[in-house]
Structure formats: C-alpha cells, structure tokens
Amino acid sequence: MWKGAIHTEFQYQTNPLDTILIIDDDEINRGILGNLFSPFYTILEAENGRSGLEILLGHQAELCAVLLDVVMPNMSGLEVLRHLNQDGISSQIPIFLITAEAHDAIMKEAYELGVMDVISKPIIPYVVERRVNSVVELFQARKRLENVAEQQQSKLLEQATQIVSLSMGIIESLSTAIEFRSGESGEHVRRIHDITRYMLLHTELGDGMSEETINDIALAAIMHDVGKIAIPDAILNKPGRLTPEEFEVMKTHTVQGAHLLEKIPQMREHKAYKYAYDITRHHHERWDGCGYPDHLKGMEIPVWTQIVSLADVYDALISKRVYKDAFSCNEALKMIQNGECGVFNPQLVDCFLTVEKDIRNLYYQR
Numbered sequence: 001m002w003k004g005a006i007h008t009e010f011q012y013q014t015n016p017l018d019t020i021l022i023i024d025d026d027e028i029n030r031g032i033l034g035n036l037f038s039p040f041y042t043i044l045e046a047e048n049g050r051s052g053l054e055i056l057l058g059h060q061a062e063l064c065a066v067l068l069d070v071v072m073p074n075m076s077g078l079e080v081l082r083h084l085n086q087d088g089i090s091s092q093i094p095i096f097l098i099t100a101e102a103h104d105a106i107m108k109e110a111y112e113l114g115v116m117d118v119i120s121k122p123i124i125p126y127v128v129e130r131r132v133n134s135v136v137e138l139f140q141a142r143k144r145l146e147n148v149a150e151q152q153q154s155k156l157l158e159q160a161t162q163i164v165s166l167s168m169g170i171i172e173s174l175s176t177a178i179e180f181r182s183g184e185s186g187e188h189v190r191r192i193h194d195i196t197r198y199m200l201l202h203t204e205l206g207d208g209m210s211e212e213t214i215n216d217i218a219l220a221a222i223m224h225d226v227g228k229i230a231i232p233d234a235i236l237n238k239p240g241r242l243t244p245e246e247f248e249v250m251k252t253h254t255v256q257g258a259h260l261l262e263k264i265p266q267m268r269e270h271k272a273y274k275y276a277y278d279i280t281r282h283h284h285e286r287w288d289g290c291g292y293p294d295h296l297k298g299m300e301i302p303v304w305t306q307i308v309s310l311a312d313v314y315d316a317l318i319s320k321r322v323y324k325d326a327f328s329c330n331e332a333l334k335m336i337q338n339g340e341c342g343v344f345n346p347q348l349v350d351c352f353l354t355v356e357k358d359i360r361n362l363y364y365q366r
Contacts, residue, residue: 018042019062020132023052023080024069024098029121033067033098036125040133041065049075053083056093063093064136068115070099070106078106081113090114094135098123188315189222194362195311196221196304202358203351205303212271217304220275224283224308227257239323254281254293275304283309286342298345306348313341314352318363329360 019042022033027047034043044059046052049072056066070077077097084090090113097110100121107118116135119128197218200206206214228236231253235246242250257280261267267276282296282305289297291309301309317332327335333356335341337349352359 018064019044019059020065020067021046021052021056021059021063022067023049023056023072023077024067025072026069029069029098029123032123032125033128036129037132048072049077049080053080056080056084056089060089060093064140065132066093066095067098067132068095070097070101078109078113081110081115085113094132094139096132096135098128188319189225191315191362192221192224192308192311193218195315195359196307198359198362199307199311199351199355200304202355205307205348205351216272217275217279220272220279220304221308221311223257223261223276224279224312225253225257226260226280227253227255229260230256241323251284251292254284257281278302279305279308283312285309287345288343291342303348306345310336310344310348310352314359317341329356 020037021044022030023046024030024033025047030045030047034045037043041064042062044055046055051074052066052068053075056063068077068080077099081090081095081097084095094116095114097107097115097118098121099106099118110118117131119131197214200209200214200217201211209217231250235242235249238246258277261273261277261280267273270276282291282294282301285291285294285296285301285305286309287298287301287306289295313336314332317327317335318329320326333353336344336352
C-alpha cells in the first residue's frame, strides 16, 4: 500500500486501460466520482497529489483516465501535471482537471501541460460522465488504430525484407550461374562479397561509410562479372592462354555487364545499382591507367571498385582455374606487390596487407 493512497475493492481486478484514478483530498468528492464511474471502470483513489503521482506511475499501463483536483496537500494538481508533462505521460493518458479553482491562469497552464478538459466544481454527474466517457472512448479508439497501423507497418516491413532478400537471392543466383558457366564453383562471387565487406569494415577505406552503404557495395561486388554471360563458351572456358583477338572479346564483359544492369528496371531502382554499375564496368581498370575499358587512372576509379579489383585478382590467384593451378597466398601477395597483375593504389595494397591474414580465414572457414 502507498502512504496516503486509498484503493477500492476493485484494486486487484485491474486490466489494461480499464482503470480511472481519482486524485482528490476531499473524501466526499472521491466518493461521488467513484460511484459515478464504478459501473464502467475499476477505480483507484489517492487523497493527495504525491500519492496520486506514485499510484499513477505504478499503474500507468492500466489507466484510461485521471481525474485530478488542483488544491491538495503535499503536491498540488498543477505540480502533478508538471511532472506528467515532463515525462510525456500527459499525452498518453487523458487527464481531467476537476476543480473549484477554475481561474483563467490555472486553466491556461493546465491546458498547456496537456490536460484534456477542465471541469468545474460542483460537478454535474451526467455532464462529467459524458465528457469523460467520450474522451476515453476517443483515446482508446486512437490506440486501437495505432495498434492496427503498427501491425500493418510491421507486415509491410516484413514484406519489404522478403523482397530485399528475394532480390539479393536473384542477384546471387545470376552471378553464381555465370561462375558455374565458366567452370567455377560459384564460391568466387561470395568470396568477393566477403572480402569487399571486410575491407570496408576493418580498414580506413570504409571511413565515413554507414554499414548500410557497405552492405550495398558488398552486394554490388557480387555482380562484377555478370557480363561474362555474353562471352562465348569457347573463350570463357578455354584451358590455355587466350589469343589477342580472344582477349579483346573477353574484355567486353565489363561493358556488356554494365549494359545488362542498365536494362533491368528493378536493378536500377536498387540502392546498390550505382555501385554495381561502376564495379561491373570498371573492376579491370588500374591505378596507372593501363586497365580497361575506359582507361581510368588514380582516384578516377572509385574506392569500392578498387577494392573489388584487388579482391578479384587475389581470389583468382589463389584459386585453381581451368587455365592455371592455384598460387599460395604468399605468392599471390608478392605478385600483387610487384605489379605482376597490374598496378594498384599503394594505399589500397597497404590496407589489404593489414587484413590479409584475416581474409585468409574466410577461405579456411568454408
């Protein structure tokens, strides 16, 4: 029991949003209001502002209304209102000021503090009943609507998540199918995704990027070789070195991939599209401008594309392909540092070296 609190026989039968709290130092007034509303609600009573505030905070989830006097010992009704307004409670529970002190200044402050209605004493029972019940019904209807809206929003969010998951699955399936077509296991695209994401999360290259952006870039990395779908099998799966003419055809997979992405409306609407387009077209560009297809150089090549380029070369070197055996990780690092696979941004290589041992674990964990 709270000191100064008075409870009716209903106190242990409370259910959510079926309880009215009456805070008034006058026992007769509490009795009148209690008798008036007990046929409809569970009643809690407090004989002063301080005990009323304690009860309110302890039963907040059950209360559908508070009937509050102004002039009371220990804590006035306005002081109670100030506490409730500061905590944002006055916007969640309808509060009625029932007072004989209905001066303009009091009414003005009460409304500013979130009171729903000011009812003058002596009360007229049927007027008070109608005014309180109408507001309670409106508040409860609003809460029901809010609950429905939250449920609908939750369903929409779940559907959006499913659509995103489906979109990602389609992208991965397309990219993996291309890897299978070129005689690979399909794990190449997943490794490029993981390496790209890891480098952005764990090196300075990702500074200033949100995790959402990093995830979009990693998803885009999966699509780096989609243009290979347009390359003839005889060239794509040739076990030996390509002729200069065949290599020129192979190089077109960058442009072909970018054109493919442009022709998919759903892809253009995806947040990862701008990264995917750039990565697909430019992942064979090199720092010194000797790459293809547009001979970009230096920071003309966005950092995410530079990362995918290096990840693609590293994975290709340490993986067995139809035209070569796998190199060791240490051999691959030497080849990258020596420029045997094209020139890379020195800062990019340094960042890669700081996390390369962790990246090796991505292979061992599979």
